[in-house]
Amino acid sequence: MDEVKIGVFICNCGDTISKSVDLLDIRARLEKLADVALVSIGHDLCSPQAQQAIRKDIIDNGINRVVIAACSPQLYGDALANLVEKAGLNRHLLSVANIREQCSWVHPDKDKATKKAMVQIRMAVDKVRLQDVVEQAEVEVYKDVLVIGGGIVGMEVAIELSNLNLRTTLIEKEANLGGRLKQFAALYPLQVTPEEMLTSRLKQVTGSENIDVLTSAGLKDLSGEVGNFTAKIRKGNKEISRNFGAIILATGYETLFLDKVYGFELGNNIITQSQLEGMLKSPGEIKKIPQSVGFVFDICDEHSRISTLSTLRNALVIKERFGSEVYVLCRNLQVDGAGLEKLYQDVRNKGVIFFKFERFPKILRENGKINIQVEDLSMAREQVMLSCNLLVVEEKVVPHQDFATLESMLNIGLGPRDFYQEDNVHLYPTSSTKSGIFFAGNCHQDLDLGRALTDASNAASEAYQLISSGKMRVEVERVVVDPDKCALCLTCLRFCPHDAIRIDYEKKAAHILDLACQGCGICAAVCPAKAIKFKDWSDDQILAELEVV
Amino acid sequence: MNKSVLVLGGGIAGVASSLRLAVNGFKVYLVEREPTIGGAALFFCCKATEACNQCSVCLVPEKIAEIKAQPQISLLTNSQVAEISGQVGDFSVRLIQRPRFVDPEKCTACGVCAELCPSQPNKAIYLPSPQALPYAYAIDKNNCLHFNGVECNICSQECPFGAIDFDRSPEKIELSVDAIIIATGFDVFNAKEKGCLGYGRYTNVLTGLDLEMKFSTQGSITLPSSGKAPQNVAFIQCVGSRDVHIGNGYCSQICCKYAMRFAKLLQYQHPETKITIFYMDLQTAGKGFGEFYQQCKETIRFVRGIPVEISEISPDELEVKYEDFIEGKVAKEIFDLVILSVGITPRKDSSNIARILGINLGEWGFFDTQDHLDSTETNVEGIFVAGTCHGPKDIPESIAHGAQAASKVIQTLAARGI
Numbered sequence: 001m002d003e004v005k006i007g008v009f010i011c012n013c014g015d016t017i018s019k020s021v022d023l024l025d026i027r028a029r030l031e032k033l034a035d036v037a038l039v040s041i042g043h044d045l046c047s048p049q050a051q052q053a054i055r056k057d058i059i060d061n062g063i064n065r066v067v068i069a070a071c072s073p074q075l076y077g078d079a080l081a082n083l084v085e086k087a088g089l090n091r092h093l094l095s096v097a098n099i100r101e102q103c104s105w106v107h108p109d110k111d112k113a114t115k116k117a118m119v120q121i122r123m124a125v126d127k128v129r130l131q132d133v134v135e136q137a138e139v140e141v142y143k144d145v146l147v148i149g150g151g152i153v154g155m156e157v158a159i160e161l162s163n164l165n166l167r168t169t170l171i172e173k174e175a176n177l178g179g180r181l182k183q184f185a186a187l188y189p190l191q192v193t194p195e196e197m198l199t200s201r202l203k204q205v206t207g208s209e210n211i212d213v214l215t216s217a218g219l220k221d222l223s224g225e226v227g228n229f230t231a232k233i234r235k236g237n238k239e240i241s242r243n244f245g246a247i248i249l250a251t252g253y254e255t256l257f258l259d260k261v262y263g264f265e266l267g268n269n270i271i272t273q274s275q276l277e278g279m280l281k282s283p284g285e286i287k288k289i290p291q292s293v294g295f296v297f298d299i300c301d302e303h304s305r306i307s308t309l310s311t312l313r314n315a316l317v318i319k320e321r322f323g324s325e326v327y328v329l330c331r332n333l334q335v336d337g338a339g340l341e342k343l344y345q346d347v348r349n350k351g352v353i354f355f356k357f358e359r360f361p362k363i364l365r366e367n368g369k370i371n372i373q374v375e376d377l378s379m380a381r382e383q384v385m386l387s388c389n390l391l392v393v394e395e396k397v398v399p400h401q402d403f404a405t406l407e408s409m410l411n412i413g414l415g416p417r418d419f420y421q422e423d424n425v426h427l428y429p430t431s432s433t434k435s436g437i438f439f440a441g442n443c444h445q446d447l448d449l450g451r452a453l454t455d456a457s458n459a460a461s462e463a464y465q466l467i468s469s470g471k472m473r474v475e476v477e478r479v480v481v482d483p484d485k486c487a488l489c490l491t492c493l494r495f496c497p498h499d500a501i502r503i504d505y506e507k508k509a510a511h512i513l514d515l516a517c518q519g520c521g522i523c524a525a526v527c528p529a530k531a532i533k534f535k536d537w538s539d540d541q542i543l544a545e546l547e548v549v
Numbered sequence: 550m551n552k553s554v555l556v557l558g559g560g561i562a563g564v565a566s567s568l569r570l571a572v573n574g575f576k577v578y579l580v581e582r583e584p585t586i587g588g589a590a591l592f593f594c595c596k597a598t599e600a601c602n603q604c605s606v607c608l609v610p611e612k613i614a615e616i617k618a619q620p621q622i623s624l625l626t627n628s629q630v631a632e633i634s635g636q637v638g639d640f641s642v643r644l645i646q647r648p649r650f651v652d653p654e655k656c657t658a659c660g661v662c663a664e665l666c667p668s669q670p671n672k673a674i675y676l677p678s679p680q681a682l683p684y685a686y687a688i689d690k691n692n693c694l695h696f697n698g699v700e701c702n703i704c705s706q707e708c709p710f711g712a713i714d715f716d717r718s719p720e721k722i723e724l725s726v727d728a729i730i731i732a733t734g735f736d737v738f739n740a741k742e743k744g745c746l747g748y749g750r751y752t753n754v755l756t757g758l759d760l761e762m763k764f765s766t767q768g769s770i771t772l773p774s775s776g777k778a779p780q781n782v783a784f785i786q787c788v789g790s791r792d793v794h795i796g797n798g799y800c801s802q803i804c805c806k807y808a809m810r811f812a813k814l815l816q817y818q819h820p821e822t823k824i825t826i827f828y829m830d831l832q833t834a835g836k837g838f839g840e841f842y843q844q845c846k847e848t849i850r851f852v853r854g855i856p857v858e859i860s861e862i863s864p865d866e867l868e869v870k871y872e873d874f875i876e877g878k879v880a881k882e883i884f885d886l887v888i889l890s891v892g893i894t895p896r897k898d899s900s901n902i903a904r905i906l907g908i909n910l911g912e913w914g915f916f917d918t919q920d921h922l923d924s925t926e927t928n929v930e931g932i933f934v935a936g937t938c939h940g941p942k943d944i945p946e947s948i949a950h951g952a953q954a955a956s957k958v959i960q961t962l963a964a965r966g967i
Contacts, residue, residue, distance in 0.1 A: 013657050013659045014657055014659045014661065014708075014709025014710050015709050016659040016660070016661060016709065043709075044657055044709075044710060046657060047655075071657070074614060075617075075684060078617070078618045105660075160956065160960065163960035163963060163964060164956075164959060164960060164963065165963060302833065302839065303833045303834050303835075303838065303839030303842070304834060305834045332830040332831045332832070332833065333830045334830070334832055334833070334834045335791070335800045335830060335832070336800045336802040336805075336832040336834065336941075337800075337802075338940050339799075340800065341791050341798060341799045341800045342798055342799065342912075345793070345798060356830075356853065358853075377853065377874040415836070416837070416840070425603065425836050425837065425945075426603060426605045426608055426944070426945045427608060427611065429945055429948075429949060444836075445835075445836050446834050446835065446836065450924075451946070451949075453924070454946075454949050454950055454953045455949065457952075457953040457956050457957070458949050458952050458953060458956070460956065461569060461952060461953075461955070461956035461959070464573070464956075464959075465569070465572055465573060468573070
């Protein structure tokens with residue numbers, strides 16, 4: 001290795017830092033340190049002139065490691081790394097000491113502040129001395145996307161990707177596309193009917209050259225990493241193998257009637273929302289128009305938007321089609337979606353009566369009728385007895401049966417209620433923990449249709465952003481495994497949240513996939529043999545920093 | 550030449566749109582009327598207790614930091630749109646940029662100016678936020694002695710970087726862009742419109758927005774009347790939301806969540822504080838929020854029904870009158886602090902912007918989209934909406950909607966071969 005020559009550039013931020021930090025003293029002491037070739041104090045390092053001068057200093061003095069002591073790296077960290085790169089050095093050969101926000105601004109005592117600034121800068125010097133170069137490279141990736149699930153969300157994802165000129169394979173386990181859209185009786189508060197929406201989306205999907213639809217198909221196996229996934233797809237007896245750059249899961253949800261929670265079984269005029277939707281879809285099945293219909297929800301799942309939505313929709317359909325008496329019993333209406341409060345008001349104005357209960361209503365079957373005893377909160381807790389010909393009960397929204405298989409096949413995480421778990425619910429709402437795999441729609445969140453379509457659009461554009469250029473920039477070997485030390489205990493493999501570690505059978509050691517690695521450092525921390533080195537924060541660097549303190 | 554897009558509004562939705570466009574190679578002009586981007590949520594507070602309660606406020610500085618790393622985005626702060634003509638692929642935009650009087654290129658936010666500024670009680674030269682972007686000071690003309698007949702030049706003389714220049718006048722900026730995203734945000738409901746709740750008249754009646762400001766600047770809350778810690782607090786939900794009588798027939802979608810998070814935060818700081826939340830329907834949907842609500846129920850009292858009247862008995866005693874459904878009568882209860890959970894309303898100037906751009910307003914005054922879903926296309930091709938200017942949304946949903954609008958811009962321009 002060449003001789004280490006560290007250049008330290010200190011910013012005075014317009015003579016404000018020197019008010020509480022003795023920069024001249026610091027310079028004198030820094031100059032005595034080993035490997036420090038240059039110490040310079042600038043007026044304002046963020047100005048273009050100063051950056052020009054730093055670049056010249058680096059080149060003229062043959063500096064090969066840079067320390068900048070200035071404001072928070074949050075402010076100019078990226079610009080400084082670019083500067084170092086422009087001076088012909090690797091951008092990782094830079095360490096920033098924040099002597100403004102973390103020192104001069106918060107410590108008025110000049111002696112103590114100077115002492116602390118010195119420690120901060122020395123930590124940076126000792127860290128950068130041990131810093132390894134991390135090169136960047138471009139990797140070719142497939143510009144194809146696999147979309148799993150052919151419901152409205154999956155179709156929307158495929159359409160948007162097709163509009164963005166990416167090729168998509170859309171696989172659906174049933175014989176037809178459409179998913180739940182096929183069973184809905186109405187899409188209020190939307191003015192379009194489910195049939196209209198389905199027809200228009202089907203037209204777009206089938207009319208697009210970029211979309212290849214495989215129905216009655218399922219994923220059988222997946223290998224590879226982001227940009228270069230290989231999927232084995234089963235369609236009938238055939239097995240198709242294709243390569244994809246990214247995968248989007250839009251597998252939706254299932255509903256389940258929980259008789260244990262309700263304390264009664266279905267049948268005898270007690271039906272579920274799905275059964276009601278089936279009846280409303282094929283009017284022939286309704287032999288006798290029910291004079292009065294009750295809806296009840298919030299008993300097995302209080303926090304779902306889906307029960308409120310389907311109840312409001314179906315109550316309105318029944319009211320408009322049959323003119324029946326309609327009662328709705330619930331705890332809370334989830335109206336926090338576009339147009340839902342308006343829909344609720346409309347449904348009320350049509351004559352549907354709402355009861356909000358605190359305690360579960362009593363449901364009794366008598367002579368073919370269903371009697372519901374509920375406390376009416378708007379009338380001083382009087383017990384009201386409602387009599388219905390038909391009672392529609394909610395179902396719990398649960399993950400798909402396929403979730404567990406897909407989860408283990410794709411190696412992604414499930415959340416607390418067994419829906420897919422995002423990498424960060426709020427920051428990256430559509431990203432899975434594994435780079436290149438995204439979620440869209442109700443397979444990971446409880447969404448109304450509007451939100452689900454927004455989610456679909458987001459997942460599509462995340463995938464587009466990732467692979468549309470056909471190339472991905474990657475930092476090569478930022479984290480490395482020493483094969484001599486690795487005992488293949490697989491601790492790292494189990495801890496990696498991003499499924500970025502494989503076994504290299506030739507070297508008999510763990511191997512880190514550069515594209516999939518997100519640089520969290522967990523593997524380096526947990527490795528019992530200390531075989532894994534995270535180049536930006538190696539053990540040696542951290543110990544060297546601690547030595548100074 | 551690069552395709553270019555005007556994003557009107559630098560709140561979290563506009564920021565999300567700009568990022569998605571810039572990453573995909575678009576030139577973005579991000580126009581903001583205030584001196585910093587970040588919008589309303591920049592001034593909100595973190596609501597974490599011993600655990601993160603997922604209020605998402607921390608996403609704002611996160612996203613602002615991402616903007617900084619995008620050379621493709623030109624920030625135009627202190628600016629407003631005056632005129633727009635043309636069509637998709639060829640819009641001409643005229644902006645007016647009010648002077649900041651501080652050159653953000655030169656200013657390093659060292660703070661010398663504000664230290665010396667003699668203006669009282671508020672400094673006339675200020676950093677809009679610790680997370681501001683541009684990270685530079687700005688002068689408030691109304692407060693500044695120089696602009697109010699006093700010969701004060703202290704800041705401009707003492708600035709180590711010569712960044713301050715009083716002799717600046719508003720500038721016209723002409724731009725030509727392929728598409729436009731409107732992300733102008735919302736106004737908080739003015740609680741004074743609900744006179745019977747006493748906001749503005751009674752010292753200890755505050756709004757959710759007041760709480761955000763107090764927590765973000767002071768880190769805690771005390772009774773405005775006495776400075777003591779609150780003992781018995783009431784939150785009143787749906788103030789200005791779900792109320793057709795005042796023209797807001799929609800749910801604001803954020804208030805149940807922020808009220809519960811604030812309630813938890815208050816009790817975290819003062820475990821003895823009693824809290825009651827008066828509500829119509831609790832909006833508890835959303836990943837992880839149902840579980841959070843179950844935790845809240847252990848220490849917070851939830852009462853169904855929205856109080857109709859508050860009267861002040863003494864500055865520390867507010868009598869809240871509400872319907873007690875259990876007893877079947879009107880009940881009165883004394884609290885020392887009442888928080889009105891105010892909601893989202895359309896911006897006052899949205900009709901003006903709608904007129905300039907030729908786009909439609911929906912029933913409640915938000916910008917309308919083609920199919921009334923959470924879509925982003927307006928009636929004018931090439932003009933899209935993002936975030937709360939289209940209807941109530943929380944922070945993550947605004948970000949998602951912003952990114953959706955950006956994606957639609959990319960698709961529309963691709964389809965037209967622009």
